[in-house]
Structure formats: structure tokens, C-alpha cells
Amino acid sequence: MARKSNTDQRREEIVAALLATMAEHGYEKATIQLIAKRAGLAPGLLHYHFKTKAEILLALVKALAEQGNRRYAMLADAAVTPEQRLQAYIGARLGLGEGASAAAVAAWVVIGAEAVRQPDVRAVYQEVIHAEAVRIEGLLGDCLAALGKQQTQVRPLAASLIALMEGAFQLASAAPGAMPAGFAARTALDLVNRYMALEPAA
Amino acid sequence: MARKSNTDQRREEIVAALLATMAEHGYEKATIQLIAKRAGLAPGLLHYHFKTKAEILLALVKALAEQGNRRYAMLADAAVTPEQRLQAYIGARLGLGEGASAAAVAAWVVIGAEAVRQPDVRAVYQEVIHAEAVRIEGLLGDCLAALGKQQTQVRPLAASLIALMEGAFQLASAAPGAMPAGFAARTALDLVNRYMALEPAA
Amino acid sequence: MARKSNTDQRREEIVAALLATMAEHGYEKATIQLIAKRAGLAPGLLHYHFKTKAEILLALVKALAEQGNRRYAMLADAAVTPEQRLQAYIGARLGLGEGASAAAVAAWVVIGAEAVRQPDVRAVYQEVIHAEAVRIEGLLGDCLAALGKQQTQVRPLAASLIALMEGAFQLASAAPGAMPAGFAARTALDLVNRYMALEPAA
Amino acid sequence: MARKSNTDQRREEIVAALLATMAEHGYEKATIQLIAKRAGLAPGLLHYHFKTKAEILLALVKALAEQGNRRYAMLADAAVTPEQRLQAYIGARLGLGEGASAAAVAAWVVIGAEAVRQPDVRAVYQEVIHAEAVRIEGLLGDCLAALGKQQTQVRPLAASLIALMEGAFQLASAAPGAMPAGFAARTALDLVNRYMALEPAA
DNA sequence: AATGAATGAGCATTCATTCAT
DNA sequence: AATGAATGAATGCTCATTCAT
Numbered sequence: 001m002a003r004k005s006n007t008d009q010r011r012e013e014i015v016a017a018l019l020a021t022m023a024e025h026g027y028e029k030a031t032i033q034l035i036a037k038r039a040g041l042a043p044g045l046l047h048y049h050f051k052t053k054a055e056i057l058l059a060l061v062k063a064l065a066e067q068g069n070r071r072y073a074m075l076a077d078a079a080v081t082p083e084q085r086l087q088a089y090i091g092a093r094l095g096l097g098e099g100a101s102a103a104a105v106a107a108w109v110v111i112g113a114e115a116v117r118q119p120d121v122r123a124v125y126q127e128v129i130h131a132e133a134v135r136i137e138g139l140l141g142d143c144l145a146a147l148g149k150q151q152t153q154v155r156p157l158a159a160s161l162i163a164l165m166e167g168a169f170q171l172a173s174a175a176p177g178a179m180p181a182g183f184a185a186r187t188a189l190d191l192v193n194r195y196m197a198l199e200p201a202a
Numbered sequence: 203m204a205r206k207s208n209t210d211q212r213r214e215e216i217v218a219a220l221l222a223t224m225a226e227h228g229y230e231k232a233t234i235q236l237i238a239k240r241a242g243l244a245p246g247l248l249h250y251h252f253k254t255k256a257e258i259l260l261a262l263v264k265a266l267a268e269q270g271n272r273r274y275a276m277l278a279d280a281a282v283t284p285e286q287r288l289q290a291y292i293g294a295r296l297g298l299g300e301g302a303s304a305a306a307v308a309a310w311v312v313i314g315a316e317a318v319r320q321p322d323v324r325a326v327y328q329e330v331i332h333a334e335a336v337r338i339e340g341l342l343g344d345c346l347a348a349l350g351k352q353q354t355q356v357r358p359l360a361a362s363l364i365a366l367m368e369g370a371f372q373l374a375s376a377a378p379g380a381m382p383a384g385f386a387a388r389t390a391l392d393l394v395n396r397y398m399a400l401e402p403a404a
Numbered sequence: 405m406a407r408k409s410n411t412d413q414r415r416e417e418i419v420a421a422l423l424a425t426m427a428e429h430g431y432e433k434a435t436i437q438l439i440a441k442r443a444g445l446a447p448g449l450l451h452y453h454f455k456t457k458a459e460i461l462l463a464l465v466k467a468l469a470e471q472g473n474r475r476y477a478m479l480a481d482a483a484v485t486p487e488q489r490l491q492a493y494i495g496a497r498l499g500l501g502e503g504a505s506a507a508a509v510a511a512w513v514v515i516g517a518e519a520v521r522q523p524d525v526r527a528v529y530q531e532v533i534h535a536e537a538v539r540i541e542g543l544l545g546d547c548l549a550a551l552g553k554q555q556t557q558v559r560p561l562a563a564s565l566i567a568l569m570e571g572a573f574q575l576a577s578a579a580p581g582a583m584p585a586g587f588a589a590r591t592a593l594d595l596v597n598r599y600m601a602l603e604p605a606a
Numbered sequence: 607m608a609r610k611s612n613t614d615q616r617r618e619e620i621v622a623a624l625l626a627t628m629a630e631h632g633y634e635k636a637t638i639q640l641i642a643k644r645a646g647l648a649p650g651l652l653h654y655h656f657k658t659k660a661e662i663l664l665a666l667v668k669a670l671a672e673q674g675n676r677r678y679a680m681l682a683d684a685a686v687t688p689e690q691r692l693q694a695y696i697g698a699r700l701g702l703g704e705g706a707s708a709a710a711v712a713a714w715v716v717i718g719a720e721a722v723r724q725p726d727v728r729a730v731y732q733e734v735i736h737a738e739a740v741r742i743e744g745l746l747g748d749c750l751a752a753l754g755k756q757q758t759q760v761r762p763l764a765a766s767l768i769a770l771m772e773g774a775f776q777l778a779s780a781a782p783g784a785m786p787a788g789f790a791a792r793t794a795l796d797l798v799n800r801y802m803a804l805e806p807a808a
Numbered sequence: 809a810a811t812g813a814a815t816g817a818g819c820a821t822t823c824a825t826t827c828a829t
Numbered sequence: 830a831a832t833g834a835a836t837g838a839a840t841g842c843t844c845a846t847t848c849a850t
Contacts, residue, residue, distance in 0.1 A: 167369030517719030571773030
């Protein structure tokens with residue numbers, strides 16, 4: 001081997017550059033030229049490492065999903081009771097404002113809109129949402145069980161929580177100020193907890 | 203009198219065509235040619251009635267906002283108690299599934315993503331969100347007052363409800379099936395009602 | 405109708421420009437820019453009248469085929485005996501050197517090579533060859549009948565004549581000088597006539 | 607002795623890979639990457655052994671010409687009478703269908719089209735055609751001499767035979783089925799023999 | 809000799825916008 | 830008001846060629 005491959009690193013750099021560019025310009029206006037400039041690479045190189053621009057987008061969606069997985073794995077270790085795990089989860093997902101993730105949130109909103117029209121993106125987006133739903137249903141089920149409540153509403157409740165979070169990302173990106181800073185996580189948690197508190201016993 | 207101007211009607215046709223095209227192709231891929239074909243008009247005519255493509259988009263955002271206003275005005279007349287009004291409101295906004303509005307919902311999601319990058323769109327989007335927030339805060343305030351509860355959490359609660367609705371639109375457009383059909387409105391209402399039920403008295 | 409369509413004329417101009425450009429540069433090097441310049445049109449206009457560059461090529465193949473049809477129709481009227489018709493046919497097809505058609509001949513050679521790899525081009529090319537074969541078989545059959553000869557070899561003889569003509573085009577374009585000027589038609593006719601003269605009687 | 611040079615072998619491998627790739631994709635679409643993959647070599651290596659892609663093409667043209675020479679040399683030994691030599695020659699050249707040579711035939715057709723526009727290719731192509739013409743003229747001259755016929759038509763007859771063969775290659779590659787299988791060689795031989803049979807005596 | 813990442817010019821194609829009719 | 834041809838800048842992508850290793 002006369003030259004060691006740096007493909008994995010380059011791909012990550014390119015994906016990161018798409019994230020940043022997309023957060024600012026949207027997907028269509030995130031041109032290969034612009035992404036390349038942000039990554040400090042020659043435009044042609046992006047097509048050496050990725051066949052098409054759409055492929056970079058898919059890699060980004062997957063990267064963001066994996067990032068979510070890692071965050072979830074970390075918190076799952078730390079928390080003990082079901083309530084703590086739920087709180088930690090919502091806090092991790094909605095704990096916005098830490099600078100670095102603002103771009104990721106904006107990019108995610110753009111991805112959500114691309115999922116409306118691009119079948120490939122939609123497929124991956126749906127996988128991510130579904131995995132999230134499964135996780136939340138597990139967390140809520142544990143909480144309800146610990147409270148001795150019925151679990152018939154787990155699915156719509158989980159779906160509503162996901163909707164609330166996706167909507168919070170949308171508002172944070174397109175209408176900052178609409179959501180009182182930092183209150184999203186707290187209010188979401190209260191909503192869910194009070195809902196469960198008033199569920200009938202099992 | 204030569205020939206009466208049909209400008210207003212033409213503008214509405216064009217805006218409607220953008221709505222339909224955008225729901226299917228997104229904003230950038232909703233080309234003037236495509237919009238014109240959908241409207242049954244010549245491409246050049248679109249630039250006679252609108253200076254730029256961006257202007258059509260702004261007209262669409264405003265049209266969707268006004269449509270929301272009209273729906274609200276209608277329901278406000280019918281309902282009597284604060285609880286009825288809140289239920290009617292959420293039902294009207296989240297009562298998806300009536301076919302015709304699926305395109306409007308998808309277009310709204312796309313608009314939300316455009317608001318991330320287009321200042322003009324963002325400004326109008328924020329106006330719409332703000333007006334909605336004011337309305338919901340009024341509704342929630344009335345409900346809490348009728349229940350004799352404190353009203354300190356009206357703002358974050360209203361913001362969360364908006365987030366939930368925007369997120370529900372996103373899921374309906376990009377991940378149909380994630381949200382159990384028709385449950386969005388019911389669960390949202392339950393969440394809010396139980397939250398209020400457990401608020402401290404004023 | 406506010407503006408009359410000139411599409412047909414423009415398409416012909418574009419096809420003619422491709423013919424000229426291809427004869428000089430081949431298909432791949434006949435860029436849209438080059439073709440447009442030759443036609444005196446803006447590059448973008450070529451894609452207004454044709455969806456793709458490949459579509460222009462197909463239009464050219466069909467145009468050349470029709471041109472051949474017209475030439476054949478003309479001569480069919482003029483000639484009387486089978487021998488005269490055969491002579492006229494070969495003369496018309498191989499009567500090279502009249503300047504204007506040199507480009508067409510070169511373009512046809514390039515088309516033949518494109519037919520090797522482009523299925524769409526190959527399909528049309530085969531249609532043209534087949535139509536030509538049918539015609540020649542008819543001509544040869546008439547001649548053999550008039551001579552009272554058997555007609556069992558009509559097919560391979562026609563195929564050979566087509567091959568000879570296609571090859572003559574190739575030599576005329578890529579190796580002028582190899583074929584003694586103007587002798588192609590005469591030698592081809594002699595070859596066929598002597599072949600038929602020595603066929604067994606029917 | 608460090609490591610013996612394998613340059614010659616590598617060059618042959620590369621040329622063979624161009625032949626195969628060109629037969630399938632044409633010259634322009636036979637990219638260095640594609641040729642390298644077919645040869646099982648790294649793309650960069652092709653430019654170590656050849657300065658440019660055009661140089662590989664020239665090497666291929668020469669290789670095909672030499673291959674023809676070798677075939678001719680072989681048959682020349684075996685045959686005795688002029689008629690036998692002519693028959694052997696035509697049979698060797700037109701004896702298509704042996705699988706392995708289909709790609710070579712297709713590549714040759716593509717080369718013929720490149721000769722239309724690339725002066726370097728044209729020069730070599732013409733050399734090959736000229737050498738072929740000289741050979742055929744020799745063969746035909748011998749046949750006519752043996753028959754006691756005049757030899758005034760040797761040149762156009764040889765040119766026509768070359769045209770027929772080049773055209774047969776074209777048809778075999780782009781319109782298989784047009785030429786009744788295996789009949790090309792037989793019919794070509796008959797055409798030439800009957801032509802000679804009816805030549806005036808010397 | 810060999811590798812494969814890197815470059816950048818060039819390509820077909822798209823598309824908002826203009827404009828003569 | 831309306832048409833649809835025309836423009837040209839911009840975009841994603843290709844690819845021969847180079848070069849550090």
C-alpha cells in the first residue's frame with residue numbers, strides 16, 4: 001500500500017461541512033462549491049469521496065442519528081429510576097442553546113423538509129423517528145409501570161412527545177424567541193408527567 | 203370599460219399552484235415552469251403578476267395565515283365555554299386527514315425550512331407564529347381563569363402547544379404512520395387539560 | 405396566440421448544427437456550446453427545444469434516414485428497368501464528393517460508432533439498415549427476375565452491398581485517397597452485376 | 607539486479623483493457639478509471655506507462671494492425687495457389703463470431719470513427735488501410751495473372767473489398783442480424799471471384 | 809513501480825427572468 | 830393580459846492528469 005487511505009476522515013469533514021452550510025443556506029443553496037470551501041477542499045474531491053450530493057445528505061442524516069444514539073447511550077448509564085431516565089432523555093434532546101448544536105438543529109429542520117420530497121431521505125428520516133418512538137415508548141412504559149398506571153396511551157403519548165420536540169427544533173431555528181429560552185425541556189417534562197399522573201391505575 | 207382586471211384571481215391561482223407544486227417538489231424544485239403548468243398558465247405570465255418567485259412564496263405564506271385566521275374566526279363564534287373554544291381550536295388545527303389539506307400541511311413544513319434561511323420568509327413566519335401564540339395564550343388564560351388556576355405558565359404552555367402542532371405537521375408530511383391516525387388532536391388536548399388541572403390555584 | 409411557434413425551424417437548425425459539428429469533432433467533442441455557436445443560438449436554447457443532447461442526436465439520425473428516403477423516392481420515379489433502378493440507387497448513395505454531403509457522410513460514420521454503445525442510437529440505426537436492406541433486396545430481386553436467375557442469394561448479396569456502402573463511407577471519411585475517387589459506385593455496380601450474371605437460372 | 611522491468615507486459619495489459627472498455631463504452635466514455643479497473647491496476651499507473659490516454663489508443667491501433675499482420679503471415683505459409691491465398695485471407699478477416707474477436711471488431715469500428723477527427727489516429731488508420739490495400743492488390747493481381755486476365759481494375763477492386771470488410775465490421779457491431787451469420791466471407795469471395803471471372807483477358 | 813487522493817477545467821443541464829410579439 | 834422563445838449564469842458532475850507517498 002503506497003498511500004494510506006484517509007477516506008473516512010475526509011468523508012466526515014465533508015459531512016460536517018454540509019451540516020454547517022445547510023444550516024445557513026438550506027440544502028439546495030448549499031452548493032458543492034460552498035461545501036468544499038467550508039471544508040477547505042477542492043470541489044472535485046467531494047465527488048471523489050461521494051458519488052452525488054444526495055449521498056452526502058444521506059450520510060449526514062445517518063451521522064446525526066448516530067450522534068443521537070450515542071447521547072442516549074451515555075444518559076442511559078447515568079440514570080437510575082424511570083423518571084430520571086425520562087428527564088435525562090428529554091433534557092438531552094431539548095437542551096438547546098449550547099452553541100455547537102444550533103447548526104445541527106437547523107440542519108435537522110432542513111432535513112425534515114427534504115424528507116417531504118426525497119424518498120431516500122424520507123426513508124432514513126422515518127427510520128430515525130421510528131427508533132426514537134420505540135425508545136420513548138420504552139421510557140414511558142417504565143414510568144407508567146412504576147406508577148402503577150395503565151399503559152394504553154403509550155403510543156400516542158410518545159408520538160406527541162416526538163412531535164413536540166421536532167416542533168421545538170423548528171421554532172428554535174425559524175422563530176427564536178417564540179419559545180421562552182430553556183423552558184421547552186421543563187414544560188415538555190411537566191406535560192408528560194402530569195398526563196401520566198392522571199392516567200387511570202392499571 | 204375595456205376588460206376587467208382578473209389580476210386578483212390570477213394571483214390566487216398562481217399561489218395555489220405554488221402550494222401544490224411545493225408540497226410535491228419543495229421550494230427550489232418548484233420551478234416557474236412547473237408552477238405555470240399546474241396553474242394552466244404560460245410561464246411568462248407568472249412574472250407579470252409577481253415580480254419574483256420569492257414574492258409568490260411570501261404571498262403563499264400570507265394566504266395560509268389568513269386561511270388559519272378564517273378558520274379561527276369561524277370556530278370562535280360556535281364555541282361557548284373556554285374549554286369548548288380550546289377544544290375547537292386544537293381540533294381545527296390538528297384535524298388532519300381531510301385530503302385537501304395534506305398539501306397545505308406539506309407546504310407549510312417546507313415553508314418552515316425556508317424560514318431558516320430566507321429572512322423575508324422568516325419575518326412572515328414569525329408573525330404567524332406570534333399571532334398564533336397570542337391566540338393560544340388567550341385561550342389558555344381563559345381556561346385557567348375559569349378553573350381558578352394561576353396563569354404563570356401560560357406562555358411556555360402555549361409555546362409547547364405550538365411546537366407540538368408544528369411537529370405534528372412535520373410528522374404527518376414526512377413520517378406518516380408515526381403518529382397514530384387522528385390521535386394527535388385528542389392527545390394534545392389531554393396533555394394541556396391535565397397540565398392545567400394540576401396547576402396550583404391562583 | 406401571442407407568439408407563433410418557430411420550434412420546428414429551430415429544431416432543424418440545431419440538428420444541422422450538430423451534423424456539421426459532429427463531422428468535425430465527433431459526438432462527445434461536439435459540445436452544446438460548440439453546436440450552439442455554429443447554429444448562432446444561445447446554449448440554453450438548445451435545451452429548450454431538446455431535452456438532452458442525446459435527443460438531438462436521435463433527431464439527426466432520423467433526419468438523415470428521411471433524407472435517404474426522399475432521395476430514393478426521387479430516383480424510383482425516374483428509372484424504368486430494374487437495372488436502371490439499381491444503378492440509380494447505388495449511384496445516388498455512393499455518389500460522394502459533392503461537398504455538401506461530405507459532412508453528412510462523416511456524421512454517419514460517427515453515428516455508426518455511437519450505435520455500438522448507445523442502445524437508443526443502435527435501435528434507430530438498425531431500423532435504417534433494415535429498411536435499406538428491404539429496399540435493396542427488392543431491387544436485386546427484380547433484377548434477378550428480369551434475368552431469369554434464381555433468387556436464393558438475394559439476402560446475403562444485399563447485406564454485402566450495404567456493408568460495401570457503409571465501408572465506403574468510412575474510408576471516404578477516415579482514409580480519403582484509399583478509394584480511387586468516384587470509382588466506388590462503378591465498382592460496386594460491376595461487382596453486383598457480374599455476380600448476378602453468373603447466378604444459375606431459376 | 608533489483609527487479610526486472612515489467613513495463614512491456616503492463617503496457618499490453620493496459621492496451622487490452624482499453625480494447626475491452628472501448629468496445630463497450632466507446633473511446634470518450636472509456637475513462638482512465640474504467641480502463642484501470644478492467645486491467646486490475648491503479649489509475650495512476652496508466653499514466654506512468656503512457657503519457658496520455660491518446661497514446662494508449664495509438665498503441666491499441668498499432669497492436670490491432672500487428673495482430674492482422676501475424677494472422678496474414680500465418681495463412682500465407684499454409685496456402686499454395688493464389689485462389690487459396692485469397693480465400694484464406696478473406697476467411698481470416700471476416701471469420702467473425704469467434705467470441706474473443708467481437709470486442710476487437712467493435713473497438714476497430716470505434717477507432718474508425720475516432721480517425722475521422724483525431725489526426726494522429728487517422729494517420730495510423732490510413733497506414734493500416736494502405737498496407738491492407740497493398741496486400742490485397744497483390745493477392746488479386748496474382749489471381750488475375752493465374753487466370754490470364756487484365757489487371758487494370760486491381761486497385762478499385764481491392765478498395766471495394768476493403769470497404770466491404772470495414773462495413774461488415776460496422777454491421778456486425780451495430781446491427782447484428784443484418785448480415786446473415788457467416789455469409790459475409792462467402793459472399794465476399796463469390797463477388798470477387800465472379801468479378802475476376804468476367805474480366806477481359808490480358 | 810505503484811498507489812490513490814487531489815486538482816481544476818470542462819461538460820450537460822437547469823432555471824429565474826426578460827422581452828418581442 | 831398573455832405568450833413562449835430566448836438568455837446566461839449557476840450547478841452537479843466527470844475526468845485526464847498530477848503528485849506525495
